[in-house]
Amino acid sequence: FFFWFVMGFSWPEIREFIAGQSSGWGLIVAGHPFDTLKVRLQSEGMHGRFGGPINCLKETVQNEGMRGLYKGAFGPFLTQGLVNAWEFGIYGMVLGLLKESDSERGTMKQQWVSGAIAGLATFVVATPQESIKVRVQSQYTKTYDGTFTVTARVWKNEGIRGFFIGATPTAISRFFFANYICAYETSRRYLASDGKLSPGATMLAGGCAGTAYWLSNYPFDVIKNKMQAAVNSGKKYNSMVDCAKHIYTVDGWKGFTRGLSVCLLRALPANATCFLFS
DSSP states (O other), rough: OOIIISSSSHHHHHHHHHHHHHHHHHHHHHHHHHHHHHHHHHOOOTSSSSSSSSHHHHHHHHHHHHGGGGTTOHHHHHHHHHHHHHHHHHHHHHHHHHHHHHHHHHOHHHHHHHHHHHHHHHHHHHHHHHHHHHHHHHHHHHSSOOOOHHHHHHHHGGGGGGGGTTHHHHHHHHTTTHHHHHHOOOOOOOOOTBOOOHHHHHHHHHHHHHHHHHHHHHHHHHHHHHHGGGGGTTOOOOOOOHHHHHHHHGGGGGGGGGTHHHHHHHHHHHHHHHHOOO
């Protein structure tokens, strides 16, 4: 009602926001445990407390229980729908302005440009959410500060700037939403039967989209999570470049791919579920 009556959006545009909301919840349910492992591997680096993905999983479950895998999930559960609705909604609006008719899905160039603009616009709402989530995930004790406690502490001690640590790599990462959309639309063309996708084909296309997205932006995601998690240990990087230099000095080029295997394992089920719900 708000988007229709107050904002004046059309039904196709409102539908994009609804799709984003439901897909965001599906993404959390299917993918958050993988995300926790990814964030921990990235923030600890090649020479940190974890020997690899299996060791990280084992240590997390042994020391914190299965609930440890869902640390930080409450924040995204409240806000991921909004973030996805914002991103998919802006994508739909920009694409609607670029394409010639409502009946078509647009050209690949139009989809890519629309995706890039939507991704860049989303970093404003995504960075605070990610910053809090990562700080909660990178606590390694069974008793830990939750989403509301961390949020209040950031506001009190760091102000609004504390929520935007890692904003630059977040913006660059989100830019590659363009690749996410194009990979989905390309997969959709090959998998569609009579212009429609079966649930299985939808999930496969979503998995391809997630894989393409992460392969194109992963080093920036490593930098972002490293910057955001470092605050828990009292360290602060001056900039994205400063953090990147630190990663390269300590871990070499491999440091920028830390946790990639877990991320790709997450990409298929999480993004498949995301598009299935949308």
